[in-house]
Amino acid sequence: MLVDEAAGPIAAAIPLIAGRIPETPAAALGRLRVVADGAEPRRRSAPGPRPAAGSHMRVQPGPDGSPALEALGELPPLLVERLLGALELTVPELDLAGVPDLSGLLGKPLNGGFGIGVTEGTSDAVRGAALLERIRPGAVPLVAALARRLAAHPRVAALLAVDTAITGEREVAAAHGAARLALAVSAAAAVVRRAGVQPPAAGPPAVLGVAIGTAALLLREAPMPPGYAAAVLAKTRAEYVLPLGAGGTAEVRGHRFALLEGDGAPDVDFGDNGLVAVVPGGVVIRTGVESGHVRFTLRVLEEPPPDVATGWEEIVEVSWRAAAGGASVAGASAGGFGPGGPPLRAITPPWPGDYRLRVHARGRDDTVETENYELVVWRAPAAPAVVHARTDRLGHRLRGQPEPVRHEPPEAAYRWLRGSSLEMAATVTVVTGTDVADVLRAFGADPDRPESMRAMNEDLMARRSTDPWVAVLDRDGAVLAVEYNGWQGSTRPVLTRASAGGRAASMYWNVNAVTRLSFAEHGEVLLSEEPFGELDAPPRLTEALAGLDFADYHRDKTMLGLVAAGRFTGHGITAEDLARVEDADIGFRIVPHLPPLYPYRARSGAPLGTVIEELAGLPEPALRDLAWWAAAESARYAGLGEDPDVAASVAARALTADAHLRARRSQLDGGEHPWVWRALHRATNPDPLAAVADGADAARHAAGPHAANLVADFRTRITALAKP
Structure with a gap:
């Protein structure tokens, strides 16, 4: 053969x-x-x-x-x-x-x-x-x-x-x-x-x-x-290190998901504690949602948690016996936290024996938000179940108890954001003491040039542009400004102008969970920062922020920020307001304001290095000469040395009205000579040392292939000025 x-x-x-x-x-x-x-x-x-x-x-x-x-x-x-x-x-x-x-x-x-x-x-x-x-x-x-x-x-x-x-x-x-x-x-x-x-x-x-x-x-x-x-198995055991954590989403079928050594989630009775039932090889957890997905985190510890966590509606602790070890979250997807995070399969310790599990649940009564669970596992002898918290209505029903009367948190008024067109990224700004036209001007938009929101958005998407635009709504005493995936309402120039006649507050959020909460009154920005933990807020914001715990990660920061903005201005956005904005289909393109200019701050990696520190003792006129020389050189290298608006600004050592508008337009997608205009703008910084340092940075970008020549000339001038 x-x-x-x-x-x-x-x-x-x-x-x-x-x-x-x-x-x-x-x-x-x-x-x-x-x-x-x-x-x-x-x-x-x-x-x-x-x-x-x-x-x-x-x-x-x-x-x-x-x-x-x-x-x-x-x-x-x-x-x-x-x-x-x-x-x-x-x-x-x-x-x-x-x-x-x-x-x-x-x-x-x-x-x-x-x-x-x-x-x-x-x-x-x-x-x-x-x-x-x-x-x-x-x-x-x-x-x-x-x-x-x-x-x-x-x-x-x-x-x-x-x-x-x-x-x-x-x-x-x-x-x-x-x-x-x-x-x-x-x-x-x-x-x-x-x-x-x-x-x-x-x-x-x-x-x-x-x-x-x-x-x-x-x-x-x-x-x-x-x-x-x-x-x-030997490799898994050798590499298994505690503590560890992972998280993701778990698929729910029939109101349950499971942490099991096998597959599937058997049908069990939850009448004992209303949350978790022990089965061979693991546990089954009762959800509020019948099918879909819930969010969860899982931590495996060497010892019991030192404290019982707060902020959860139901917390139950049970024991289960692992036949082989390595239980998985059934139907889980997504990965572990951080580099090298563990997979969600076989995540519990790969040894047989008795384990303790504490299940935390939140949102089982909510029909809008995704439910959240935290599972904490550690090795411990078998012991009776312990209930640490039992406050949600579902748990009471499953245990055959009368449902409690629960007070909704203030942010519940904004649950409609989930699933709305603003869910992923937006800025909502509320302004009082002014009218729609002045709010639009504060944003840098022309109230006499309305456009279709849909057509404008399609145009920007086709060009893959992030040029800003805003929609506004008159609310009888307040003006709502809505930016889809925009952020101009969170900037200081807009807040300063918009609040000139009253108050302004904005909440910004994006798909990367970056947020900014801002308040301004009579042209003064009171607070504008990422709302984490206890905010460093002035007394005028005490009432607006009362009871809003931004450190509680169970509470939605976006919704909390909108609550605060509504309290401060006396007006909040509603689902009906958003519907009116979208039905009107009217938006306005924004020509962004120039960014604020800040005093000089030394930083590592600056293009001129530490040589800029040698200028600290020079008189202001010498520094101004150097800053405007850099601005003029950037324009010359870019071929704008003879431009009337540039020449007039250099001569006046300030942006003329026409130059100011051109500098703003340069920030838009496809804007002309943005680095030249930035160099001119930075040269106007009230802090002369910042005007030199930041102007030099913009000028070298404007010089393009001639950047090395410009920086060399800059250093020569600095050295000459710094000599006694």
């Missing part, structure tokens, strides 16, 4: 090849079955039926290409390149003369023209294997068929078995992967050498490309070695 004849030479070649395969890429191949079983299934062609023992091998190329080539294309490029580099010189050394000629099983060679499209950087192994399949149809499937048959042959199968003396996870995976890759390489070399093709379709890269793809197929199908599970 052909397979019997081939088995001897192939078996002789396997140890030589396997010995030259580096451990790291071999282990990556060896884990392919684990990856296929534990991750999302990859799209690949079915391997097809295996030939029966004693039958002739018949190979026909499939209409969609070879499964081995698909498997090769799905591997990480760096893995393929490492294997190519390791084995490219080994292929010519192989003595496979005893393998029978199998070329008669192939289709007819190609006798016409063809084309193959490859991207830049494609591996020679991938390119060569694809070329071989085109020139000699059926060669690649023949290699896979031969390798499969040989893997079952006694002489070869013995070489594929991993030595039981090997116990490390990496070592077992590497031996498993190297043996099957060595089989595939020898099979590929035997077939390709007699396929009647010339390099590059028959060179070592082509042979190895076919072999690596074939090995990937074999390794996805082959069971892991008998000792692999024990090796993985």
Whole structure:
């Protein structure tokens, strides 16, 4: 038989090849079955039926290409390149003369023209294997068929078995992967050498490309070695370090999710404590939502938590016994916290025994917000369940108790934001003591130039622009300004102008959970900062901030900020207000105000370095001369030296009205010469040292390719001025 004849030479070649395969890429191949079983299934062609023992091998190329080539294309490029580099010189050394000629099983060679499209950087192994399949149809499937048959042959199968003396996870995976890759390489070399093709379709890269793809197929199908599970467990235990934490979302079905060693969440009775039920191998947790997802965090500690957390509506502590350890949050997605965060599968300690679990729940009664849970696990002897908190209505119903009367927190008035068009990112500004037109002017918009919000937004999205715009609504005593994914209402220039006749307050938030809460009165900004913890607020804001705990991460900072803004101005935004804004479909483009200018502050990495400190004792006129020289030089390098607005501003040492407007417009998408205008603007800083330092920074950007010349001239002038 052909397979019997081939088995001897192939078996002789396997140890030589396997010995030259580096451990790291071999282990990556060896884990392919684990990856296929534990991750999302990859799209690949079915391997097809295996030939029966004693039958002739018949190979026909499939209409969609070879499964081995698909498997090769799905591997990480760096893995393929490492294997190519390791084995490219080994292929010519192989003595496979005893393998029978199998070329008669192939289709007819190609006798016409063809084309193959490859991207830049494609591996020679991938390119060569694809070329071989085109020139000699059926060669690649023949290699896979031969390798499969040989893997079952006694002489070869013995070489594929991993030595039981090997116990490390990496070592077992590497031996498993190297043996099957060595089989595939020898099979590929035997077939390709007699396929009647010339390099590059028959060179070592082509042979190895076919072999690596074939090995990937074999390794996805082959069971892991008998000792692999024990090796993985030993590795997991050796690397398991406490404390650890992870978080994400858990899928809910039938009002429950679970922390289990197995799969699924069994149907159980929650009448005992209304939150959690112990089952074999873990626990099941009762949710308010019937199906969907809930947010959770999970912490595994060495010892019991020192205190019982506050801010949760239900807290129940139970014991459960782990049969093997390594329980998972069923249906969980997302990753751990921080670099190297643990996965959500098998996250509890990988040892059997008794464990304690404290389940915290919040939001089970809420039909709008996502529910939140915190699971805290530690090792402890079995003990009776303990209820630390039981305040939500669902828990009372499940326990058969009368529901409590609960007072809604003030931020509940803004739950409508969830699912609204403002949910992800926006700024809401409330202004009193003025009218719509003046609010628009304060923002830098022209009240006489309204546009369709939808059309304006579509235009900006098509250009991928972040140019600002605002919509306004007259609320009988207050003006609401709404920015979708904008932030101008949180800036000091806008707050200063808008509050000139009364008060202004704004809340800004974005998709990255960055927020800013701001208050201004009669042209003075009272507070504008990220609301974390206790705010450093003046007495005038005491009433607006009373009872709003921004340090409580269970409470929504955006909603708390809107409560404070509404209290301060006497007006808050409602869902009906937003509907009126969107029904009107009227918005106004903003020409942003120039940013505030701040006093000089030394900072590391400044373009002029510490030499700027030498100017601290110079008189103000000398510093002003230097700042405006830099501004004029930036304009000259940019070709604007003769521009009337620039020249007039340099002469006046202040931005003229026309120059001021051009400087503002330069900040918009596609604005002209933004760094020149920034240099001119920064030269007007009331602090002369800041005018020099910040103006120099803008000027070097404006100078573009001549930045080095400008900085050199700047340093020369500084040195000359600093001399006694």
